[in-house]
Amino acid sequence: MIRAVxxxxxxxLVAQQYSGxxxxxVAGVITGIVLRAGRAGRTAALTAAxxxxxxxxxxxxQGAALGTFADMVGKNFALPGWVVVVATxxxxxxxxxxxxxxxxxxxxxxxxxxPTYKSPSVA
Amino acid sequence: xxxxxxxxFAALSLAVGAGTTAVGAFGYGALPPLGRxxxxxxxxxxxxxxxxxxxxxxxxxxxxxxxxxxxxxQRSVPHIFATTDLDAMRALGYVVARDRLFQLELQARAGxxxxxxxxxxxxxxxxxxxxxxxxxxxxxxxxxxxDTTSQIGRVxxxxxxxxxxxxxxxxxxQYPVEYKLLNRAPRVxxxxxSLHLQNRMGYTLAHDPVELELLQxxxxxxxAAARALFDSDSPVQEPxxxxxxxxxxxxxxxxxxxxxxxxxxARLVASFTAPRATGSTPLAWARNADxxxxxxxxxxxxxxxxxxxxxxxxxxxLAGDPHLExxxxxxxxxxxxxxxxxLDVGGVVIPGLPGVPIGYSRQFAxxxxxxxADVMDFWQETVNNETAPTxxxxxxxxVPFTDTRIETYRDAKxxxxxxxxxxxxxxxxxxxxxKAWLSLRWTVLEAGLELRAFYQAMHATSAPAFLDSxxxxxxxxxxxxxxxxxxxxxxxxxxGRYPIRADSGRGTTIRDGRxxxxxxxxxxxxxxxxxxxxxxxGYLASANQQPIDPAQQSxxxxxDPNFEIWRALQINRLLRADSAVxxxxxxxxxxxxxxxxxDRLVPPxxxxxxxxxxxxxxxxxxxxxxxxxxxxxxxxxxxxxxARLFETAVATTxxxxxxxxxxxxxxxxxxxxxxxxxxxxxxDSANAWWDVRAxxxxxxxxxxxxxxxxxMAYDTLVVEYGDPATSPWTWGRVAPARPSHLxxxxxFGASPLPIDGGRGTLNPSVSSRRANFGASWRMVVELGAxxxxxxxxxxxxxxxxxxxxxxxRYAMWANGQLDSVRTPRSAIDLTxxxxxxxxxxxx
Numbered sequence: 001m002i003r004a005v006x007x008x009x010x011x012x013l014v015a016q017q018y019s020g021x022x023x024x025x026v027a028g029v030i031t032g033i034v035l036r037a038g039r040a041g042r043t044a045a046l047t048a049a050x051x052x053x054x055x056x057x058x059x060x061x062q063g064a065a066l067g068t069f070a071d072m073v074g075k076n077f078a079l080p081g082w083v084v085v086v087a088t089x090x091x092x093x094x095x096x097x098x099x100x101x102x103x104x105x106x107x108x109x110x111x112x113x114x115p116t117y118k119s120p121s122v123a
Numbered sequence: 124x125x126x127x128x129x130x131x132f133a134a135l136s137l138a139v140g141a142g143t144t145a146v147g148a149f150g151y152g153a154l155p156p157l158g159r160x161x162x163x164x165x166x167x168x169x170x171x172x173x174x175x176x177x178x179x180x181x182x183x184x185x186x187x188x189x190x191x192x193x194x195x196x197q198r199s200v201p202h203i204f205a206t207t208d209l210d211a212m213r214a215l216g217y218v219v220a221r222d223r224l225f226q227l228e229l230q231a232r233a234g235x236x237x238x239x240x241x242x243x244x245x246x247x248x249x250x251x252x253x254x255x256x257x258x259x260x261x262x263x264x265x266x267x268x269x270d271t272t273s274q275i276g277r278v279x280x281x282x283x284x285x286x287x288x289x290x291x292x293x294x295x296x297q298y299p300v301e302y303k304l305l306n307r308a309p310r311v312x313x314x315x316x317s318l319h320l321q322n323r324m325g326y327t328l329a330h331d332p333v334e335l336e337l338l339q340x341x342x343x344x345x346x347a348a349a350r351a352l353f354d355s356d357s358p359v360q361e362p363x364x365x366x367x368x369x370x371x372x373x374x375x376x377x378x379x380x381x382x383x384x385x386x387x388x389a390r391l392v393a394s395f396t397a398p399r400a401t402g403s404t405p406l407a408w409a410r411n412a413d414x415x416x417x418x419x420x421x422x423x424x425x426x427x428x429x430x431x432x433x434x435x436x437x438x439x440x441l442a443g444d445p446h447l448e449x450x451x452x453x454x455x456x457x458x459x460x461x462x463x464x465x466l467d468v469g470g471v472v473i474p475g476l477p478g479v480p481i482g483y484s485r486q487f488a489x490x491x492x493x494x495x496a497d498v499m500d501f502w503q504e505t506v507n508n509e510t511a512p513t514x515x516x517x518x519x520x521x522v523p524f525t526d527t528r529i530e531t532y533r534d535a536k537x538x539x540x541x542x543x544x545x546x547x548x549x550x551x552x553x554x555x556x557x558k559a560w561l562s563l564r565w566t567v568l569e570a571g572l573e574l575r576a577f578y579q580a581m582h583a584t585s586a587p588a589f590l591d592s593x594x595x596x597x598x599x600x601x602x603x604x605x606x607x608x609x610x611x612x613x614x615x616x617x618x619g620r621y622p623i624r625a626d627s628g629r630g631t632t633i634r635d636g637r638x639x640x641x642x643x644x645x646x647x648x649x650x651x652x653x654x655x656x657x658x659x660x661g662y663l664a665s666a667n668q669q670p671i672d673p674a675q676q677s678x679x680x681x682x683d684p685n686f687e688i689w690r691a692l693q694i695n696r697l698l699r700a701d702s703a704v705x706x707x708x709x710x711x712x713x714x715x716x717x718x719x720x721x722d723r724l725v726p727p728x729x730x731x732x733x734x735x736x737x738x739x740x741x742x743x744x745x746x747x748x749x750x751x752x753x754x755x756x757x758x759x760x761x762x763x764x765x766a767r768l769f770e771t772a773v774a775t776t777x778x779x780x781x782x783x784x785x786x787x788x789x790x791x792x793x794x795x796x797x798x799x800x801x802x803x804x805x806x807d808s809a810n811a812w813w814d815v816r817a818x819x820x821x822x823x824x825x826x827x828x829x830x831x832x833x834x835m836a837y838d839t840l841v842v843e844y845g846d847p848a849t850s851p852w853t854w855g856r857v858a859p860a861r862p863s864h865l866x867x868x869x870x871f872g873a874s875p876l877p878i879d880g881g882r883g884t885l886n887p888s889v890s891s892r893r894a895n896f897g898a899s900w901r902m903v904v905e906l907g908a909x910x911x912x913x914x915x916x917x918x919x920x921x922x923x924x925x926x927x928x929x930x931x932r933y934a935m936w937a938n939g940q941l942d943s944v945r946t947p948r949s950a951i952d953l954t955x956x957x958x959x960x961x962x963x964x965x966x
Contacts, residue, residue: 016162016163016164017164018164020158020159020162020164020165020166021144021147021148021156021158021159021162021165022144022148024144024158025140025141025144028140041136052163055163055164055168056163056168058163059163059168059169059171059172060172062172062174063172063174064168064171064172064925065171065925066168066171068925069167069168069170069171069924069925071870072870072871072924072925073167073870074870075869075870076304076868076869076870076871078869084161087157087161088161088163088168091143091147091157091158091161092158094139094140094143095140095143095144095147095158096140097136097139097140098136098137098138098139098140098141098142098143099136099137099140099141099144100136100140101132101133101136101139101140102132102133102134102135102136102137102138102139102140103133103137105129105130105132105133105136106130106133106137108129109126109129109130109133
């Protein structure tokens, strides 16, 4: 399970870093196909949000004043800055989670359940 | 779970995933593409961390002759060391684009009338005005007619090459944040864009439909009263061209009482506001009913120079202080250009223009203020077909239009959001206004050599040579150029093209378009321009006052509403009182809180309050207001608590005083005379203007109206700011400076900061609902053997709101401080400790 989560996280990281808005969705599809288990959606969503958070952290390490800039951007839309940060994490999570959950269900419906890892509940 | 249920959930999940991805990628309705915006790598966050000025960088520009060494000093000012002028211009384009790419495009589009293509239909009124005035046509024709191998043609091409080299180096992740918010990409910079921007400056500084204001006033109060207010000279003369007086010349004659409406004028106004009119208010198209458009014209500026004989250092001194809209990023960008043997100039440029409008060289320094000259006239035309005209009447014949342009306005996606047909007579653009057809002639539309003027002037070696270069080519917008040199010469000249009219000689009435006899018949000669050179008084100063005393020069230059007297009186007062001026005093003058306006107008207001109370007025508000105003020292320091009351009282006075100029159904006057007229009225206590029409059974006099205005102002401010006894109306709190973002994005604007200064002072940098303008660049130059320059502007060099260089000068500017400007002769004059970053440009 942990290896699968780590793999999904790395996949999200690479996808979002190099493919932007499409990356999270594509990585979500791949996660759904590979995992095919009932938790594919949650795994993809969490790893997508974590990857976005990690990339934001990288920006901070490169000198970005994250909170200040979030407040500036948020003020342009009459929103608090934290909403902008949450939206930044939520959007890839919804993209990846939705795609992974959908694809994994389709695969399960037509290809049978053959998870690539054994979750504790299955074991 | 059944297969059907699984598939249903699958479809739902996929819909969520695909839907958010689609919205993220393409947006939906008014929602921008959030995925692109919020991507940590490609979106807004990328701008937060972008090191927009890396310590070392290299880049290529097509056409460079040699390598250009750019050294950014610790103030982020790029010092450009090039081997040819054209290479310097290429580098200038590059460094300006590097810091201000979005501003470049936005300002050029404002002059081109294509803002809708960048920001959408919200900009349609501004674009319509721009195109109906014929501005883009002029720029396009000037570029088409320009020899691209000429000096300026090559300069424009070189500058564009620099801008485009930077643009081409960007990935979408590196686009300025505004492009990401608008979901747009930077467009290619064409040389004609510089000409559009130049026209935009003309619009900002020389759009002055005085005859339409006079017409409106005549329609309301008759010809005599209207002309006394709107078609006359300033009542106090402290001109730019020294008149040899030891004090201002005052002409506080009695103003004629408001009379019966001028029926002919009223008919004309009515014809302009017929149901077919596109504007909803009389003369709206010429007077900018849109406050966002209107506020951009509420400008003023100061400049002054001191001769060596009056300078404590024995060197000539010069101060520049242009007042423009306070935006972020600033309208100015600071640079220094060095081409050995050819060019060594610094100062501020307008992003998009390859020239230094205000700055310094090794030999001289210069600055500019607006002349306020009337350089725009209107003609009423007669056409052959009211619905689809093809010709206009001229000297008894129908003459085809010189041009007809269909103007198409498009939004960001290319969809048409509006169209216009603009006709051109031999005078200029013509359009229908109500039932009438009005054409206009405007010097801005007939100019085009201004860049050449600046380019030649930058190569001058003395103050007189600088002014002569400007006089040879510079036409619009007319500016009071002041200059001082290391030889001790100080000089000023109101430079530009000033038309000479036929018949009355004045540009204050709408002319009959059916005859050429009403056309302009010539221009002022340079010798006739208002000017002065090293005068006996030892200083020169301009602050948008009437440039020349009409007692010295009777030719028509403009009318009082286009001038302002207060700052001119104040700077002359300061300079007269100081026979040993220091650079430090020059700096202090920039933010001097003294106000001739308050000194002249507060006493009558206080006297009026006292008189009314003595007559039995028991109003507590009036008593409190009088006490508060009496405590004020009439200085606009940030800590004072009386200026807010005075300002509101003056505004209320004007509203009550000119109620005869208020169109039925409106709460404020349609046209407002300049405040200088108050000087004539306060010495004329029984003038009929003081009477308030709404109180038909009472005839108010000066004291009654001034006291009423003071009381009303007090009550208004109590509601707005609370009881001043417990919550003082501290100026810095209730009238701070607040530069706003170019797109008026609240998050990218500056926090309000208190300042010393206010309306009528030398530092009128106060924001309000309708205006946000002020000192856009302050500069003091001591013209010693090697000029010493100190300067500041509000904001910072970077246009990136997340950059530490976005607002790094703001606090210094608000406090009236100046920074030392570096002027290295070569790259090695800057030590490593002086350098913030380097940029090497090569082919």
